[in-house]
Amino acid sequence: MFKITLSPAERSYLHESLSCLSPIRPDARLNKQFRPLEATCSFLPGSNGSARIRMADGAECLASVKAKVVSLQLNNANSAQHLKNLIEVDLDINGIRDDSNLSSTIASSLKGSLVKHIPLEKLRLTHRYAFKLFIDIVVLSHSSVYPLTLLSLATYMALKSTKLPLLTSTVNDRDIEEQPMFSDDWESSLALFGDSSLSPPLLFVVAVVKDNIFIDPSPEEESVSENGICLTYANGKIISPLQTISLSPKDNTGINSAQILKAHALVKEIGPLVVKSLDEIVSDDSIKTIF
Amino acid sequence: MTDRRRILGPLDASPLTFESESVISALEGEASSKFQLKKLHVSQPSSGDDKIFVDMGLVTNCEGSCYMEIDNTLIQVSVYGPRPIRGSFIDTATLSVECRFLPFLTESKEFANGNGRNSLTEIEQRLSSFVYSCFVNTIILSKYPKSSIDIFIKVISVDSYDTNFIKLTNYLVNCASLSIVDAQIEVKDIITAGYIPTSIVTSFTNLHLPNDKIVGLYISDDTDAEIDDEKVLSSMIMECNKKARDLRSSLNKYLIQLVK
Numbered sequence A: 001m002f003k004i005t006l007s008p009a010e011r012s013y014l015h016e017s018l019s020c021l022s023p024i025r026p027d028a029r030l031n032k033q034f035r036p037l038e039a040t041c042s043f044l045p046g047s048n049g050s051a052r053i054r055m056a057d058g059a060e061c062l063a064s065v066k067a068k069v070v071s072l073q074l075n076n077a078n079s080a081q082h083l084k085n086l087i088e089v090d091l092d093i094n095g096i097r098d099d100s101n102l103s104s105t106i107a108s109s110l111k112g113s114l115v116k117h118i119p120l121e122k123l124r125l126t127h128r129y130a131f132k133l134f135i136d137i138v139v140l141s142h143s144s145v146y147p148l149t150l151l152s153l154a155t156y157m158a159l160k161s162t163k164l165p166l167l168t169s170t171v172n173d174r175d176i177e178e179q180p181m182f183s184d185d186w187e188s189s190l191a192l193f194g195d196s197s198l199s200p201p202l203l204f205v206v207a208v209v210k211d212n213i214f215i216d217p218s219p220e221e222e223s224v225s226e227n228g229i230c231l232t233y234a235n236g237k238i239i240s241p242l243q244t245i246s247l248s249p250k251d252n253t254g255i256n257s258a259q260i261l262k263a264h265a266l267v268k269e270i271g272p273l274v275v276k277s278l279d280e281i282v283s284d285d286s287i288k289t290i291f
Numbered sequence B: 001m002t003d004r005r006r007i008l009g010p011l012d013a014s015p016l017t018f019e020s021e022s023v024i025s026a027l028e029g030e031a032s033s034k035f036q037l038k039k040l041h042v043s044q045p046s047s048g049d050d051k052i053f054v055d056m057g058l059v060t061n062c063e064g065s066c067y068m069e070i071d072n073t074l075i076q077v078s079v080y081g082p083r084p085i086r087g088s089f090i091d092t093a094t095l096s097v098e099c100r101f102l103p104f105l106t107e108s109k110e111f112a113n114g115n116g117r118n119s120l121t122e123i124e125q126r127l128s129s130f131v132y133s134c135f136v137n138t139i140i141l142s143k144y145p146k147s148s149i150d151i152f153i154k155v156i157s158v159d160s161y162d163t164n165f166i167k168l169t170n171y172l173v174n175c176a177s178l179s180i181v182d183a184q185i186e187v188k189d190i191i192t193a194g195y196i197p198t199s200i201v202t203s204f205t206n207l208h209l210p211n212d213k214i215v216g217l218y219i220s221d222d223t224d225a226e227i228d229d230e231k232v233l234s235s236m237i238m239e240c241n242k243k244a245r246d247l248r249s250s251l252n253k254y255l256i257q258l259v260k
Helices: A008-018 A076-084 A101-117 A148-160 A219-224 A257-284 B021-039 B103-107 B122-135 B166-182 B230-259
Strands: A037-041 A049-055 A060-071 A087-093 A129-141 A202-209 A212-215 A227-234 A237-245 A288-290 B052-056 B064-070 B073-084 B094-101 B147-157 B192-196 B199-205 B212-219
Touching: A008 A219, A037 A148, A037 A257, A049 A148, A060 A148, A087 A101, A101 A148, A101 A202, A101 A227, A101 A237, A101 B122, A129 A148, A148 A202, A148 A257, A202 A219, A202 A257, A212 A257, A227 A257, A237 A257, A237 B122, A257 B212, A257 B230, B052 B166, B064 B166, B073 B166, B094 B122, B103 B147, B122 B147, B122 B166, B122 B212, B147 B166, B166 B192, B166 B199, B166 B212, B166 B230, B192 B230, B199 B230, B212 B230
Parallel strands: A087 A129, B094 B147
Antiparallel strands: A037 A049, A037 A288, A049 A060, A060 A129, A202 A212, A202 A227, A227 A237, A237 B212, B052 B064, B064 B073, B073 B147, B192 B199, B199 B212
16 A cells, blocks of 8 residues: 655645546546456366456455355254354455454455355255365555455355355255265355346445535545545345444545435446446456456 | 664553542542532434434543444544654645454444454444545645544444444444544534435535535445435435434534533
8 A cells, every 4th residue: 555645735736626517537547436357256276266366456355255054052042143253354455463453344344244145045055065165365556545345246256156065965854963074066056146136246436525426436536525425235235234434534524415425326326337337247257358 | 673763552551559448439529429420421313213322532542532422332532633743744634543442342243353352343443434435525634744543443332233334323423523523623514414224325514605515425235225216315305304404403412501
């Protein structure tokens, strides 16, 4: 992460042009336009699902999903809690300590939104055994203060491309304990999100400057923004968590509810488009560029 | 190389002495009369759902502090700064917030981080970063170049262990706000927080603008509210804002009473 230091004149110029009625972004993007990015899917042979996303400015993120069979110590009272434990998120951001505030806040908001939107019942193999998903995310380099959008795009694709081997042994091991056996043919594996009505959540960070909302803010835009909002989108809906974040320690003014609603509408508008283009990459398996 | 610095206590530390019986009883009498005075400071929001006990300036070696009691939730916030920092010049103050639960509160498994409590747990980090994001909007940091303002929050006891600590987050902001006032740090306005079980809003009334501004919003991930619906979302925000405003007016009353 490198720090953008703008002179007062540059800051004021940028802030003015972003707060116009029809805002002008430094790279001439529309307010709802992403920077070009390159994405690859299922490239790690050792994991069940993986994704890699590269931004034009060199920011890069890898996500991998690994499934491991674990035995469930079940007593019905807290089975829901047990199922929640079937997802583990591990986050490593280059240049930031693992126990730093940023890294742990991002990891917890990611995990919180994932638990509700992964078909946990699909992870359940038998009465005694289940898959546990280990989601490892590495941000190799990033320029943004809050690389959550990048992270969540990579996680989305990794989860969408996750395939679990087909169980061949019996499902009912209530009486006799039996080690689960799997088909060794990957052609017959099941996609985690195959026929599910659920879809992994996407988290978007938007920057607020006056009455304008900007998706995918560049570091320069972040440094003059008045506030940031993090919104979660899944299954065509805006869902919780929703929170404000501070993208720059300078010139913060707070926001009003109109701006929150505007950001809400913006993410609702672009959400389906992002989902569509990411899904295309997942189904096509070849490198693509999305805008 | 050995450390040749002398280990010194705080500058204003006074040596431990053992008083005679009569002095102790006199001190105790004084303390109890003080306590009665403090009891008068109980402020009650007009909405009437929480009774809050507030006391400011209890901690003497920091610039400002505030102690708050809401039922069994006890919070203490101390503010250090603005104090000068070493190193190169920066044109604004840096703000840091650290929130810690007292160790005996964190026996529950969800708080334990398993490595001797050297680092903050996930929940502590989340609370710290929320309070930070509220105050970075409020404190006029450009007034204090090359200095740092540190807010230390201690949660002494928590009433209810709801998973996301929405209620607690709300109290933390209010308590930190009063300790900022006590530290006499320049702010745009005093902020107060309002909450409904699933979300929290902190707002401040900016003197230059007619409407209330929101400095921090958090809608937790275990809410069932349909925030996809804009009307639901805006009514949630309105409700929180109203609560924050009610609390604001009672805090104002309290502060005025304090000055008198």
